Amino acid sequence: MADDKVLTDVPRKSPSLPKLGEQQTYGSPVADPENDAHHQVTDNVSNGAESSHSHDHQAHSHSHDGEAGSHHTHSHHGRAPFTEDEELEERQHFETVVAAFRYYRTHAMKKIARQRNHYQSLTKPQGERLPQFMDHLDALRQCTAINQQFLDKILLQTPFDNTFGDTGGGDGIQSQPVSTFHMDKVHTTLRMFVRDWSREGQTERQQAYEPLVAAVEKYFPKDKCDVSQIQILNPGAGLGRLPWEFARRGYTSIGNEFSLYMLLASNFILNCCQEVDGYKIYPWIGHASNNLSSANQMIGISIPDISPTDLPPGHNFGMVAGDFLEVFDRNETWDCVVTCFFIDTARNVLEYVEHIWHLLKPGGYWMNLGPLLYHFADIPHESCLELTYEHVKTVIKNTGFQMLEEKTDIPCSYVQNPYSMLRYEYRCVSFVCHKPDLKASFVDASGNSLS
Numbered sequence: 001m002a003d004d005k006v007l008t009d010v011p012r013k014s015p016s017l018p019k020l021g022e023q024q025t026y027g028s029p030v031a032d033p034e035n036d037a038h039h040q041v042t043d044n045v046s047n048g049a050e051s052s053h054s055h056d057h058q059a060h061s062h063s064h065d066g067e068a069g070s071h072h073t074h075s076h077h078g079r080a081p082f083t084e085d086e087e088l089e090e091r092q093h094f095e096t097v098v099a100a101f102r103y104y105r106t107h108a109m110k111k112i113a114r115q116r117n118h119y120q121s122l123t124k125p126q127g128e129r130l131p132q133f134m135d136h137l138d139a140l141r142q143c144t145a146i147n148q149q150f151l152d153k154i155l156l157q158t159p160f161d162n163t164f165g166d167t168g169g170g171d172g173i174q175s176q177p178v179s180t181f182h183m184d185k186v187h188t189t190l191r192m193f194v195r196d197w198s199r200e201g202q203t204e205r206q207q208a209y210e211p212l213v214a215a216v217e218k219y220f221p222k223d224k225c226d227v228s229q230i231q232i233l234n235p236g237a238g239l240g241r242l243p244w245e246f247a248r249r250g251y252t253s254i255g256n257e258f259s260l261y262m263l264l265a266s267n268f269i270l271n272c273c274q275e276v277d278g279y280k281i282y283p284w285i286g287h288a289s290n291n292l293s294s295a296n297q298m299i300g301i302s303i304p305d306i307s308p309t310d311l312p313p314g315h316n317f318g319m320v321a322g323d324f325l326e327v328f329d330r331n332e333t334w335d336c337v338v339t340c341f342f343i344d345t346a347r348n349v350l351e352y353v354e355h356i357w358h359l360l361k362p363g364g365y366w367m368n369l370g371p372l373l374y375h376f377a378d379i380p381h382e383s384c385l386e387l388t389y390e391h392v393k394t395v396i397k398n399t400g401f402q403m404l405e406e407k408t409d410i411p412c413s414y415v416q417n418p419y420s421m422l423r424y425e426y427r428c429v430s431f432v433c434h435k436p437d438l439k440a441s442f443v444d445a446s447g448n449s450l451s
């Protein structure tokens with residue numbers, strides 16, 4: 001899959017629009033991000049049926065979603081053609097996301113300008129007691145400009161063709177204000193780079209990804225099976241590090257996302273970044289509270305910590321865009337479904353559990369780790385089934401899964417600023433579930449299948 005492009009074919013009216021359910025492969029020749037002449041993004045575009053949901057449950061922003069807040073819902077079904085209205089909705093949403101990326105600097109500068117105005121309104125003696133504050137604001141402006149350049153690069157490397165919308169340019173071009181909701185998404189996107197692709201994110205990855213990788217290696221060990229034949233699906237993959245880790249270990253690994261913010265950013269990191277530490281971003285500059293020092297607020301984070309092209313030859317790795325409930329057929333083809341900080345994105349967890357059941361082959365495994373921060377809870381005009389973990393377990397067992405392993409109270413942080421005076425910690429649950437292979441139980445005394 002490294003070189004062939006595997007697409008699920010969605011009939012379309014307009015060839016310029018990206019398709020749902022398409023798989024984008026990674027690890028193909030990497031573009032030189034500095035040089036458009038060498039720019040080559042894998043062109044089997046995937047796009048987000050983005051819905052977004054998640055929200056900042058608490059006033060402090062620790063929402064663990066790539067998308068937080070209100071949502072943009074898509075009702076496309078796996079392979080059904082888009083209606084014109086849906087295409088229009090897709091296009092408008094894409095344009096909103098591009099506008100949000102472009103508006104980052106203007107938005108941040110407005111905030112800095114408010115600080116400057118406030119500072120300048122101080123009495124002279126007060127200002128003299130804090131002479132370095134203007135320098136602090138100047139430095140923030142510089143970091144903001146660098147972040148904007150980075151976001152512009154993501155837009156320039158978008159896999160969508162230009163007829164879908166002009167994605168070039170940066171600050172200044174986007175003059176229409178963009179809602180705080182969408183600007184929060186841009187900030188979250190920057191922080192997701194830290195979680196998935198920086199050294200600073202290593203602790204979070206050790207907490208959340210490593211147990212899942214270990215579980216996969218335990219149930220599909222290299223010495224007992226041909227791991228390239230083991231198909232792993234990771235819905236809600238964010239910036240793709242977890243499915244990438246599976247691909248790196250030789251498994252066939254597919255990530256899935258529906259947030260366009262995440263899809264644009266994952267395309268950039270997975271398809272267009274080769275050099276370790278090739279970029280520096282300043283993900284915490286937008287958070288003026290709880291910083292010990294200017295230096296802490298303006299810590300630069302280098303990405304990526306590892307070359308995303310560092311995959312074994314012949315690897316099978318891809319990202320599929322769209323709502324995982326809609327873009328994957330219930331045809332029992334997956335050996336393993338891995339969910340990380342994901343099941344609470346459901347409006348109805350029962351639907352997720354049921355869908356995972358039908359995606360898995362008989363004998364397949366579902367590994368999960370995460371909290372239950374229901375993303376749709378408390379969102380006006382939304383309803384969401386808010387089950388306790390005990391309820392979720394009952395559902396899992398009544399669906400037919402056998403819970404082989406379970407752990408609670410696993411400390412995990414999520415897109416956490418490690419330097420902040422305010423830090424949140426989840427106490428997550430993890431489990432490994434098995435979908436019994438009922439056929440396998442009909443064997444004769446010699447182990448021959450009777451079915």
Ligand SMILES: C[S@@+](CC[C@H](N)C(=O)[O-])C[C@H]1O[C@@H](n2cnc3c(N)ncnc32)[C@H](O)[C@@H]1O
Pocket residue numbers: 064065066067195208235236237238239256257258259262322323324325340341342345
């Ligand atoms: C909390 S984030 C977790 C991301 C990643 N697994 C991690 O641990 O960093 C949940 C992700 O799931 C995505 N998502 C939510 N519902 C989805 C759905 N129905 N289909 C595909 N992706 C979805 C969101 O866009 C978001 O990026």
